Each structure stands twice: as structure tokens, then as C-alpha cells.
Amino acid sequence: MELGDAARPGPGRAVRTLPPRLLLLPLLPLLLGRGLRAAAAASSSGAAAEDSSAMEELATEKEAEESHRQDSVSLLTFILLLTLTILTIWLFKHRRVRFLHETGLAMIYGLIVGVILRYGTPATSGRDKSLSCTQEDRAFSTLLVNVSGKFFEYTLKGEISPGKINNVEQNDMLRKVTFDPEVFFNILLPPIIFHAGYSLKKRHFFRNLGSILAYAFLGTAVSCFIIGNLMYGVVKLMKIVGQLSDKFYYTDCLFFGAIISATDPVTVLAIFNELHADVDLYALLFGESVLNDAVAIVLSSSIVAYQPAGLNTHAFDAAAFFKSVGIFLGIFSGSFTMGAVTGVVTALVTKFTKLHCFPLLETALFFLMSWSTFLLAEACGFTGVVAVLFCGITQAHYTYNNLSVESRSRTKQLFEVLHFLAENFIFSYMGLALFTFQKHVFSPIFIIGAFVAIFLGRAAHIYPLSFFLNLGRRHKIGWNFQHMMMFSGLRGAMAFALAIRDTASYARQMMFTTTLLIVFFTVWVIGGGTTPMLSWLNIRVGIEEPSEEDQNERCWQYFRVGVDPDQDPPPNNDSFQVLQGDGPDSARGNRTKQESAWIFRLWYSFDHNYLKPILTHSGPPLTTTLPTWCGLLARCLTSPQVYDNQEPLREEDSDFILTEGDLTLTYGDSTVTANGSSGSHTASTSLEGGRRTKSSSEEVLERDLGMGDQKVSSWGTRLVFPLEDNNS
């Protein structure tokens, strides 16, 4: 199958530019077109004396007006597509149809419109006005052209491959509906990613933080490497059978591995949410997908930055490799810092002003500060999208607590709407792009290879990592959870945005086409198969998260059912609800466990004792946690509200924060966690034992007893245990 009449460039060197048509972002001419029109209109009223030039201006004006009109129509097309999607989603939700998610739907509508645009509109040549003018040895970004005495300014759009110049029969409408790929990165992705970060404020996320980080960082790297190598094999094979008409380097394969490793289980998670599937599995999947987006972005830029010195390109070069690793670490930590710093600044501002009396101002400030993260990171050469993610997490963790009740809902709703619109826009654009994108390279071998590779890559990512994590986790990630995670490896907006960002070379075009097909397949097939899969894997559904009121007033008591305290030492960070776990493993790997416990506990304690009190109105008073010599500072920084409400947390997100029983401990000795990890965990156990939650395991128990249709066979190995034991 080969779509795209002008798809293949000449057999010469790789085309090295952005596709010229891609840059014609509808929004931009919408602005520019009017500008020209106004100018032309002004001129015709201002200096209409010169008749010939007036006619000429009129022509330009008409052209600009026409262009502006077309831009409006093309944006309108997308808006109508989204409207249609919304209405159909409503119908589906109304009738409880679960086999097709809104994103899948948006793609289908996009496809239909794409087909109509491609085959239903006449192919008018859009480039009738171009002409050549030979010039010096370099392309300039601005060009002044002297047209019979008048000077016109032109700006560079990009290079065009020589083979294409006479081969442009794209019609205007197709051009108009083709967006600048950077729109995805700079306009559509940030709200999606920010929203993801902002809604990560979940107890279960932090409870599984260690595993999530492992899946996101190690997992994505493993997946990228495996997919890259497998694809290199595929490419070699293609060369042998003569299916490859242009260069395809090893770095290209790795790049493909990076972009396709960004999972986006939005469909699966929507169903999880609806069915109230297991919250820990939800947290694992959601956390992994959010973070691995960031990893994939940075990874792909690092791979692009891998440039061995000299003419020996595409061979292994240790220096270049380490430079790439350095770039990865630099960009990642830089973006992380930017995001965290802006979040912290926002938290401080909202804490120390009484802005919460004016929710509108507060919301506007919140929005502006979050946006400034993106710009700040971009201005400093880091990755804005990654910065926005961490900014969102920080905002949720600190700033959210300082906001007024109205602003909390305002900010949540604002970003929810933006996220919804952006996400559905991207997916409907994907559908459209399958037919309107002009340079598809459909290579069956590559596509089949890619499907196999992502399957193997996902398997090599989930199963071994889960095995190692289970060594460290007391509460194992069961086989059914692993299978579900394996199954949920959908690819979505991020993979698409990374792939479309650069479709200049043949290799990249092939990757883009393949990515598009992978996204389609996974969203439709996996999205539709989630509900059957859940029941097939015996993953319980219908377990509602405790509501926020419940969380606030949950009682910190300790319940143990059938667990020997000696066998399962509580101070363990990766507590996880084992549903069909393999019990015997749980005694192993004490050392790994404790190490992770140490580092996380240290952070938790620092966060609770210092950061929360400084940045929010909650936590213990700083006067008790800081050394006495900085008493004045402590008094200045501590919110007066802290003294008022001595119950530890008035906010809703008792993610992983210490409670009263522990406060007395940390007041006396702020390094308890470090000590606790060095071996004396029995001591800390006895201290922490007093403030255990009723825990969702108990709720699970109650609920399962009530709902007789759940399988009872798995009960034999289920360990019920304290779920809040990582809160120290």
C-alpha cells in the first residue's frame, strides 16, 4: 500500500528540510492573511492613484482574503470534527458503550474527513505563484526582493527536495489542514502533560513511586534499545530484499525506538476509571506513562545529538555516546529543576499573599506561572514539555494546598478542558493525517517488524523489570497485573508528536507512517479489548477509591489479617496490594528493599518536615522541625494556620505524609528515617504501628465478601497488610 503520490524523493541524498507544506499552520496565515488584507485595503484607500499597482494590490488582497478564508474553513473543519466527536462520545457514554474510546472515535472521524478531503476535493496546484531566482551559496532566513522598484520581505520556510518542485499537485485544502508539527509540541502537548502532572496527586502514585520510576526510566531505556536493535535487523533485512530505497542508519533505528517507547494508555485508563479497576494498577500504568513521555522526549533528543566526530558517522563513538548520555542527564535534570522551581515559586507566592481572596487573580497567576515554566525551559535550552510535567506535579503537591477552594476547582477544570480539547484534537488530526499527509512511506516489512518489535520491547520491559522489582517489593506485582501492563502498551499523542516533528528524511517518513499505524492499531484494538482483558485476567473492578472525605477522616488504625509481623517487616516503601501474588518471594531481597526505603523515607521526611511547612499552610510548624538557631526564620516562614490546626494535614492529599504518631517522633529526632533504615526497623515499626490506616485492603476484603461474583480462589495467597507503611 502506498499512499501519497509525491511521496518518494529522488534517490540522491536525504532530503534535509521540513516539508514545506507542513509549515503552513492554519493559525498563522489566519493572522498573516488578515494582515496582508488590511495592508492591501489600507493601500487601496490611501494611494489608489496609481492604477496599475492598485489593481495588483487588489489581486494580492483578494488572494490574502481567500487564504484567510480557507484557513478559517480548515480550522472550522477541526472544530466540527471535535464537536461531532463530543456528541458521539456522549452517545457512547450514555449507552455505556466501552469498546471505543473518545480518542479512537476522534481518529475515525479524522480518517473519514481525511478521505473526503483527499479524494473529494479537486487537486488544484497551490504553487502556481512560485518562481526561481538563483542566488549565493547560503540560504538566508530573511529575503528582500526588489519587484520593479518595490521591496518585499520574504521569510524562509524550509528546503524543498529538487524532485518535488515539479511534482506539486497538492490541493489547497490539503495544504491548509496540514499543521506545523511544532504546534503539537508547543501548543497542544503542554496542556496535556501539565494536566497529567497536575492530576498525579494520588496517594497510590506516591505509594508506588519506586516501581513507577523504574518502569519509566529503566523500562523506557530497555524498550528503546531493544526496539532499536530489532528494527536495525529489520532494516538490514529490507536492504537484502531490496525494499529500502534510501539510507536508514542505526541511530535512526534507536530514534524510532525512543519515540515509540512513549506509552499512552489513555484509553485503558479511561476504562479503569469508569470500572473502578484496581487503583494501584491504575497508579502504576498512569505514572509510568506520564513519566515515560518525558523520558522518551529527552531520549530522542539525546539520540539526535549523538554525532560521532569526523567522517566516521553512524559508527560507535564512545565520546559521542557519553556526550549523549550527558545531554540526556543535563536536559532531564534541567527541565526537572525548571519545573520544580516554578512550582515552588508559585507555592511561595500563593502562600505569602492573600491572593486566595480573589480566585480569579489566583487562577490567572497559576496559569501564567505554569505557562512560564514552559517558556523558561525553552529559553534555557531545556525541554518545555518535560518542565511542564514536573511543574504540574509540584503545583499539585504544594501550590494546590494554598489555593482557595474555588481556585482549586477552577484550575482543575481549566486544565481538564484544555487537556480534553488538545488530546482529542491530536487524535482527530492523526486520523486526518493518514490521508492528508503527503509523504507517507508504507513499507510492509518495516511495519510488521515494528509491531513485533514493540511487542517484544514491551515484554522485555515489563516482565524482567517486574521480576526485579518483585525481588525488592514485599507486595508483588502479580502476573495478572504484569500481563495487563504488557497489554496496555498503547501508543498515542506523544509518539505521534515526536514522529511528526521531523519527517524530512526517508527514514523519518517511514517511521512516521509506521507510528501512525501503530497508534491506530493499539488505540482501537487494545482500547476495545480492555474490558474483556480485565475480566480474563481476573483483575477486580468496582473498587471505588475512597472519596476525599473518606481520605480526610480515615482512621489510622492498624489491621492485619493473616500476616506474621516478623515475616513481613512493615517499613517498606513499595507496599503493593498482592492479589494473586507468589507469597514465597516476599522474604527475599531485604537489602534492595531497605535501600529504596532509605532514600524515599529520607525524602518523605524532608518533604514533610521542611518543604510542606515552608511552601504550604500544612505540615508541622517549622519552629519544631528546624534547629533552634534559626527560630526567627522558622517563625517567619511558618504559616499561622499551622498553629491553629494542629491536626497534621488540613489538605486532602495525605499522599505519603506522616501523621500525628510520627510527628512526635520526628520532632524529637529529625533523622529518624535515616536511622530507621540502617537496620533498626523493628523499632520504627513499633512506633509506626500506631498510625496505620484502615487501608483499602480491608475495604477490599469487605467489598469482596459483599460481591460474591469475584473469584475467591486467589484468596489463598493474598496478603493483607498495612498500606500506609511507607509514610515515614
Place this chain on the structure above:
Amino acid sequence: MELGDAARPGPGRAVRTLPPRLLLLPLLPLLLGRGLRAAAAASSSGAAAEDSSAMEELATEKEAEESHRQDSVSLLTFILLLTLTILTIWLFKHRRVRFLHETGLAMIYGLIVGVILRYGTPATSGRDKSLSCTQEDRAFSTLLVNVSGKFFEYTLKGEISPGKINNVEQNDMLRKVTFDPEVFFNILLPPIIFHAGYSLKKRHFFRNLGSILAYAFLGTAVSCFIIGNLMYGVVKLMKIVGQLSDKFYYTDCLFFGAIISATDPVTVLAIFNELHADVDLYALLFGESVLNDAVAIVLSSSIVAYQPAGLNTHAFDAAAFFKSVGIFLGIFSGSFTMGAVTGVVTALVTKFTKLHCFPLLETALFFLMSWSTFLLAEACGFTGVVAVLFCGITQAHYTYNNLSVESRSRTKQLFEVLHFLAENFIFSYMGLALFTFQKHVFSPIFIIGAFVAIFLGRAAHIYPLSFFLNLGRRHKIGWNFQHMMMFSGLRGAMAFALAIRDTASYARQMMFTTTLLIVFFTVWVIGGGTTPMLSWLNIRVGIEEPSEEDQNERCWQYFRVGVDPDQDPPPNNDSFQVLQGDGPDSARGNRTKQESAWIFRLWYSFDHNYLKPILTHSGPPLTTTLPTWCGLLARCLTSPQVYDNQEPLREEDSDFILTEGDLTLTYGDSTVTANGSSGSHTASTSLEGGRRTKSSSEEVLERDLGMGDQKVSSWGTRLVFPLEDNNS
């Protein structure tokens, strides 16, 4: 005073293009820059074998990256400005400072940053990369340039006046912070205008609709014409004293009159809101300013479109004049229709689906439909901003009632935030533009003339029109109200956006500079003087609007204090609270009154009996209002909820809608209003008399008695009367 080193073009013909630098909208290169960078990066990894070209690519890449960075920095500047503004506003509100409104503040900060950017940054030449290339007789919109074998695509930005080519010492930062003027029209104004329309859902607005329409349409036209003629005199004077260096036509003067007639009393209204000043005055001012924005836009495009045939330009041409009038009517009614139709479609969709179960979907749909109005109008060649205004009004009037409670607050808050950000952005940009805009033409005579002209224009608009309206109004617009309206003639975002839209010719540049100064002066001086003026004019403050609960349960009783029913016949649409009215006038002008009463009452009855029931869940069942032969249709269209809640309106906006007493009337005879207007108003009075509101006049009475500090001297002429008498 003459800012802008490259300000004056050569003495030749009027420069007929957009200023090239103006088109460099920060947002756009933000997108494009990355694109080029990605392309360059791709090429360097993909085809680095050619060494020389690789170096060249690297240079391009660096350049693009640098440009992208600068764009981010410039946007960041604006965001920090806004953040600073927000924090200072908070401080002001916190300390109850009222002499400076947030918009004035935004301008001051903008000014400061503008000064820093202009005098604090080194003047680097931004155009080192340009080169000339002589060409055929016409400027093409796309250019292909052959650079040593490679082809690059360029797009037209605009024309440059020949005098400027060697005169570009603008520094990069100044260029970067200069936005494409169309951004204001296509991105920033729509949310502001939509919000204005969406928040017009005020009983008091519809109560004063006749006067508001008169002020907005007639008033703006009068003001435009008077200012235009006065300015033409000023221009003639300038020619005589030799202060005018380029052409300045009569149409230019009229254009100036149109753009400067758009009032924007945002500052005054903010203070009104805070002090709870008179609601009717608020409604008059707000309604007038909202509608006259629309009138000014369409008026200015009509004036631009005034092009006499042949060489006889700028003389009066009846054909061209009528064409202009036709264009005005066409654009206005077209935009109105677009807006109303989209609003009605949204209302129907939200009524007939159960979308209100999913507030997110509902809000997204609402947002998309409202945006589509803009695009639809632009695509059809109408004015998007005007369409958006009427869409907002329709949405508030119909759709709002169908939304779920959550969506109501969501949509309100969403547009409130967008409006707030856009407005403050525009005002801070104005401050910035005073120093960073490169082509100011400061002409003291013109500026002084303009100040005088807008003063006279406003006076000629308010006082005579009020006089004529008072002939028709039973409840006069008092002198203090007229003075306040005269005083509140601030110019704001709309005047600025219209002026900056086209700054190509010398005349337009002079207008732009003058507009900027007028906006500065009015916002600062009038904004600061509102509170003193209110007390000086004895306009009562502290009268809170009845809250929404109050409105719902307000009792429909009729109270009359000191008014003879025969002397003041109630069926009168322009009921207005006379505070210091001139009683004797009120008996005159019965005919005008009744005519307006007839048309408005017809509309009200139609709206209540047919539109509200069809489009919303409220109003009387259609089965009772429609003729019997369309009973099936009526049953399909009527919402089942209507039958459930037979109390007439469950929504909060009983703007001007009939109540129970009247329903029985209209059920029986749906043409009662037409009859009522033909003379039998005594009959309808007796019917309507039963359902009068407790009315704010009574509240006024109570309150004034309570607050002894109010002047009692004005009580002699105060007529207290039914306020709901225009609801039929």
C-alpha cells in the same frame, strides 16, 4: 516629541504595506524556529557526510535555536509583566486602593519594561541576513530560491518602504516583543468580547435595551461623524501651519472617528461593581460599550471600503457612500446572524442531548461552538469579533439555561480567566508599545485636536441622544447619569486593536500614536477620577443587586410610591429609575414610546412563547403557545421538564420574561402584546399590574432610609414606580 528613529517614510506615495517587523509575532517563530531546528538537527544526523553543508546547516540550526530562545524570552517578559500586575492588583485590592485599575497598572508596568527594552538593550541590527534579488513585476506569495542547487521556499511577509531598507537599527529584542497586530483581533479580542456578551445576561440590560441600542448605534455614528469632521479641520490647520508631512484624507479622519468611538469603560465599571453603584447606569454603560465595539469595527471596515470609482478618490461619491452603508448593514447583520445561529444550535444541542450529565463534554462543546462562530463568520467574510459578541449574548440567554450547574460555573470561569488574561495582556502591551513601537508619529496639534474632538464627540453623542431618549422614556436618564456617561467615555482595547491593525501609512501611524495616548490618558485620569466623580454627581453607591436567590424568590407585588397611575402609564419599555428626573417631560412622547414598546414587546412575547420553550427547558409548554395543528411538533420540541415545573422559570435569568399572571393571558391569546400596543394599554396594565416585582426602587427606599448619609434633597423629584413593567 518624536519617538522611533525610523519613523517617517520617504516623502513619496503612502507606504502601502504592513510594517515588516510587526509581523514577527513571537508565537509564530516559536513554532517555526523549532521546526527549522528540528530539520537542521535531522539533516545533520541524516546526511552529515557533506561537510560544508553540514557546517552551514549548523549555522542555520544555531540561528533558529537562538531565535526560538528569544521568542521564549519575549513571551516570558509578557508573562512576568502579567504576573507582576496580578500581584500588584492583589495588593491594591487588599488595601482597597481604587484610584488605579488593574488595566492602568498593566500599562504602567508595560511602559517601564518598554523603556528598559528600548534604552537598556544594545541596538543590534536584526537584518544582517537579508539580500536583494531583482525580479519580475509582481510580488508572489511564495518564492522558490535556488541556492547553489538546493531549493528553499520563502513566503511573503509584506512590503518594505524603500527608505527603510538601510535604516533598520532595531534591536532584536524590540522586534521580538512586537506582535502581529492581527493577534489582537484574532486571538485576544474574541475572548474579551465573548465574555462581555456572555455576562450581559442582566435584567437591567434588557430593561434598558432601547436606550442602549440607541446609544450604541446612533451614538457611535454621531460620534464618529463629529470626530471625523473635527479632525479634518485639525488636519487642514496642520497643513496650513506646515505640520503635516504626508497625505491625510477625509476618509482617514472618518476612520479615526470610527476607531476612537469605541468606548471601553472597563475601569469605571470595575469601580461601579465594587461600590455597587446604580445598576441601571451600569447596564447603560456596559451595554453601550459592548455594542459600540461591534459598531465601531463594522463602521471602520465600511469606511475603508468607501472607494469612489475612477481617479476621483476621496471626493464624495454617492454610489460609493451607499455601497459603504450597504457593507455596514451586510457585515453587521451577517455577523449577527452567524452569532445568533451558532448560539441557537448550541442551545438545541444542549437541550436535546443529555450532555449535562458530563460537564466536561458540555463545556468543551460550548467552547468549541463559540469558537466556531468566530471562524464561521471569518470564513464567510463577516466579522468574527462581532459574531462572537452576539453568540455570547445568545449563549447566555438560551444555552446557559440548559447547562448543568457545574458547566455554568465552568464556562463562566473559563471565559472569565481568558478575558482577564487577554485584557491585561492588551493593556500591558499598550504600555510597552509606547516605547517599543518603531513608527510613532507624535503630532502635538493632532493630539490636542483629538482630545478636544473626542470630548465634543462624546458630548454630542450623550446629551442630545439622552434628550431624545428622555422624550420616549418615562423614567428619564437624569443629568447626573448623563454627566457620568459623558465622563465614562474611556477608550481601551478595541480602539487600540483597531488602530494598530494597520499602521502602514503616515496618517495611520499618527492615528495610532494619538489613540495610544488617548487610551493612556482616559484610563489613568478617568479611571482614577471615577470614585470622586460618583460622589460629586450624587450617584448612589452601595446598592447591591439582589442576589440570584433573591431574584428567584422575589415576590411579584406592585408597590407605588407617589406616582399617579394615569400620569405614568405602566406599559412602557424604557423604564428607568429617575433619581433626579424632570417630571414634567414624562407625559410627552407617548407615540415614540408606544412604538418602541410595540416592537420590543412583540419580540419579548415571541421569545418567551416560542424561542425559550424551543431552545431551553423553560418557558410555557409549546403545546399551549403553538396553534393546535402543529401539536405533534410542539410535543416533540417541548422539554418534558416544562410540564414538571409549571412555575414559569426555573432558571435564574428572569430578564424580561413573563410570569404566571401573564402566562394565563398569553395561553389564551398569543397576540396580546400586539393588541396591547395598539392602544388598549390600560387593559394590559390592569393585567400586568398583578405581577409587579417588589422592585429595586423599594429596596432603594429602604436602603436610603437606612443610610442617612445619602442626600435627601433629591427625593422631591424621585419617582418610584414599577420596574418590571416592560416584561410583557
